[in-house]
Amino acid sequence: MIKIVHYINQFYGGIGGEEFANHKPEIREGVVGPGMGLSAQLKGKAEIVATVICGDTYFNENIEEAKTAVIAMVKKYNPDIFVAGPAFNAGRYGVACGAICQAVKNELNIPVITAMYPENPGVEMYVKDAYILETTNSAAGMRKALPALGKFITKLINNEEIGSPEEEGYIPRGIRVNYFNERRGSARAVDLLVKKLRGEEFTTEYPMPLFDNVDPHAPVEDMKNAKIAIVTSGGIVPKGNPDHIESSSASKYGKYDISGFDDLTEETHETAHGGYDPTYANQDSDRVIPVDVLRNMVKEGKIGSLHNYFYTTTGNGTSVANAKKWGAEIAKELVADGVNAVILTST
Amino acid sequence: MDLEIQKRVKEFAESEDKDNLIVILGGAEAEAAGLAAETVLSGDPTFAGPLAGVALNLPVYHVVEPIIKDNCDAQVYDDQIGMMEMVLDVEAICNEMDEIRSSCAA
Numbered sequence: 001m002i003k004i005v006h007y008i009n010q011f012y013g014g015i016g017g018e019e020f021a022n023h024k025p026e027i028r029e030g031v032v033g034p035g036m037g038l039s040a041q042l043k044g045k046a047e048i049v050a051t052v053i054c055g056d057t058y059f060n061e062n063i064e065e066a067k068t069a070v071i072a073m074v075k076k077y078n079p080d081i082f083v084a085g086p087a088f089n090a091g092r093y094g095v096a097c098g099a100i101c102q103a104v105k106n107e108l109n110i111p112v113i114t115a116m117y118p119e120n121p122g123v124e125m126y127v128k129d130a131y132i133l134e135t136t137n138s139a140a141g142m143r144k145a146l147p148a149l150g151k152f153i154t155k156l157i158n159n160e161e162i163g164s165p166e167e168e169g170y171i172p173r174g175i176r177v178n179y180f181n182e183r184r185g186s187a188r189a190v191d192l193l194v195k196k197l198r199g200e201e202f203t204t205e206y207p208m209p210l211f212d213n214v215d216p217h218a219p220v221e222d223m224k225n226a227k228i229a230i231v232t233s234g235g236i237v238p239k240g241n242p243d244h245i246e247s248s249s250a251s252k253y254g255k256y257d258i259s260g261f262d263d264l265t266e267e268t269h270e271t272a273h274g275g276y277d278p279t280y281a282n283q284d285s286d287r288v289i290p291v292d293v294l295r296n297m298v299k300e301g302k303i304g305s306l307h308n309y310f311y312t313t314t315g316n317g318t319s320v321a322n323a324k325k326w327g328a329e330i331a332k333e334l335v336a337d338g339v340n341a342v343i344l345t346s347t
Numbered sequence: 348m349d350l351e352i353q354k355r356v357k358e359f360a361e362s363e364d365k366d367n368l369i370v371i372l373g374g375a376e377a378e379a380a381g382l383a384a385e386t387v388l389s390g391d392p393t394f395a396g397p398l399a400g401v402a403l404n405l406p407v408y409h410v411v412e413p414i415i416k417d418n419c420d421a422q423v424y425d426d427q428i429g430m431m432e433m434v435l436d437v438e439a440i441c442n443e444m445d446e447i448r449s450s451c452a453a
Contacts, residue, residue, distance in 0.1 A: 012395050017350070034394040139393035140382055 002046035002157050005074045006035045007084035007100050009093045013053030021092075023055030025066055027073040034086065034142065041150025045157050050077045052100075056092035059099070066096075067103040074104060081156060082108070084130075086115035086145040087122060089137035098126025105129060111156050115145050123171055131162070132171045172207075211320060217341075226340040229307035231330060233315025233323075234281065234288035234347045235273030236264070245314060247274025253313035253326045255333075258306070263292045275316030276347045288345055307339050315346060348383040353396035356387055360403045370407040371415060375435055377443035380409050384444055388451040404451075409444050411437045 010016060010023040012033040031039050032051040039048050052070050059066040074082065082104045084097035094116045101112035115133035116122055123132055133152060135145040148169050155162060165172040181188070188205065195202040220226050237245055243254050261268065269285035271278045286292045294306045311330045315323070334342060348356075359368060370387045374380040382392060387405045391398040408415050411432055416424055 012393075014395070014397070014399070033399055036400045037392075037394050139395060140378055142393045 002081060003049045003077060003079045004042075004046050004081045004083055004153070005050050005052065005077050005079040006031070006038065006048050007052045007054070007070065007082070007097065008033050008035070009059075009087075009090075009096065010053060010055040011093075013051070015053065015055075021055040021057035023053065024058055025052060025054040025069045025073065027052050027076075034146065037142065037146040038083070038149055041147050042153060043150075045154060046081065048083075049079065050074075054096065056090070056096055059096040060092045063099060067100060070100055071103055071107050075108065079108075080110060081153060082110055082112045083149065083153065084112070084114040086133075086135050086142065086149070087117075087120060088135050088139055088141060088145075089117040089120050091121050094120035094122025095125060096122075098122035098130065098132070101130035102126055113149065113152060113156075115149055118171055127171055127173050131168075131173075133169050134171050209320070220341045223303050224301060225304040227305045227307055227338055228294065228303050229334050229337075229339040229342045230258075230289045230291070230294070230310040230345065231334075231342050232289050232310065232312050232345045233318070234312070234345055235271040235314040236269055236281065236285045236288050236310075236312050237272045239268055239270050241270070241272045245272045245312070247272055247314060247316075249317035249319075250314045250322070253311055253330070255309050255311050255330075257308055258291055258310055259308040261291055262295045264289070273314045273316065273347060275314070281347075288347065290343075290345075294343075304340075307334070307337065309337075348386045348391070348396065348398075350396040353386060353391060353398045356403070356405075357397050357401065360405060365403075365405065368405055370405050372407065372409045373431075374409070374440075375431075377436065377439040380440050381443040381447045383407075384409075384447045385451060388447065407444075407448070409440050411435060412441055412444060 010020045013023075014033060015023050028051050030050065031048045032053065035048045035051050042048075050073075052073055054066060054070060082101065084101050085093070087094040087097045097114040097116065099122075101114050104110065105112045112130045113133065114122075114126075114130050115135050117135055117137040119137070126132070131152065133145065133148050135141045135148075152168060152170070155168075162168055164177075192202050192204070235245065235247070237243070237254055238256055243252065245252060245254055258264075264285040266283055271281040271285065271288065273281070281288050289310055289312075291306070291310075294303065297303045298306055313323075313326065356370065370384075372380050372383050374383055384407045385392050386396070386398050387403050387407050389402045389404070390400050394400070410416075410428055416428075419428075
């Protein structure tokens with residue numbers, strides 16, 4: 001018999017709501033809460049041998065301890081499959097489900113499945129680590145989520161091939177799989193175009209990644225006293241590119257002192273960027289990060305001061321995930337240094 | 348249906364004669380009414396509360412359903428429910444209740 005261990009939070013474990021969200025992980029034999037419904041869906045092909053219950057706040061605030069504790073509990077039952085949730089649109093629960101699936105997969109190397117609403121933050125964080133079946137945003141969707149989980153788990157048990165996200169109902173993991181189509185690409189592309197022109201429904205074969213929008217910051221009210229910093233994805237670096245920032249798909253960013261510069265010149269700075277004609281940026285890097293103009297503005301009293309450091313990387317081919325991570329690190333430093341506003345330049 | 352209410356319904360069902368018990372719902376949306384009805388019929392479909400896996404099979408109606416309205420004093424009903432009856436999507440609620448009752452009976 002296939003053995004499953006199921007992870008749920010304190011709410012579905014019947015312990016209580018928000019006031020019990022600090023509940024430490026515990027494991028109980030057999031099914032608890034949604035496991036009852038899931039068990040019925042498995043129709044005797046697998047057994048939920050134990051259920052881990054952990055408070056959402058406890059998990060998220062003690063993530064390493066929680067993972068270690070839960071893994072130790074799960075290991076004892078030597079399961080074949082690990083299931084977490086469904087978490088619907090509960091943010092901390094979703095993150096916990098994703099994180100524990102990732103940990104179980106890494107430690108025990110068994111299939112891990114969870115289910116949640118596509119906008120749950122757990123999806124973005126862990127979609128590559130586990131199959132995440134799509135659910136509605138509230139527990140009202142349990143009626144559909146459990147049969148979907150049951151069906152998916154049954155496929156795993158039977159060693160059936162897992163098809164595309166559309167066929168199986170899981171959230172796309174960003175993995176492309178080759179397949180043969182009887183019709184060549186150009187013919188399919190023309191079909192898509194004709195459908196589009198006719199206003200008919202069509203499904204792209206090449207979905208674009210979704211990027212979030214950043215809300216503009218409120219205007220800086222007192223520019224005369226503001227400390228301004230420069231951050232660029234245009235690849236400007238001190239001459240010789242001392243930290244070897246890659247010309248594309250950068251793996252790092254640089255932070256360089258400009259306190260001694262009123263003007264960037266061919267002798268002092270250049271661009272490391274490999275995605276545009278560097279001639280004009282190499283001649284005068286002020287064209288990408290306007291240090292000269294900003295110095296003048298400080299002298300004229302238009303802005304308070306220019307921050308002593310600028311941050312730089314090459315933006316071409318750089319992953320959004322890296323850019324986000326670096327942006328957060330840079331912002332933290334800038335805030336700590338008392339910077340009031342940033343001029344962000346590209347190429 | 349919230350966990351406290353589930354607990355109270357369960358206690359009533361255990362302490363009272365079930366033949367003399369009927370659940371009347373007042374939820375404002377069809378889906379929520381349907382979930383509450385299912386909870387007291389075949390058990391909590393979200394498996395979160397005391398009625399998870401407990402099928403009480405209690406008779407359950409929404410207060411805007413004709414069977415309830417027709418059994419109430421018209422004046423009292425109008426005073427107490429009339430306003431909400433105008434605001435709610437009565438047809439959607441009635442359809443949902445019918446559907447849940449028949450699917451739970453099946």
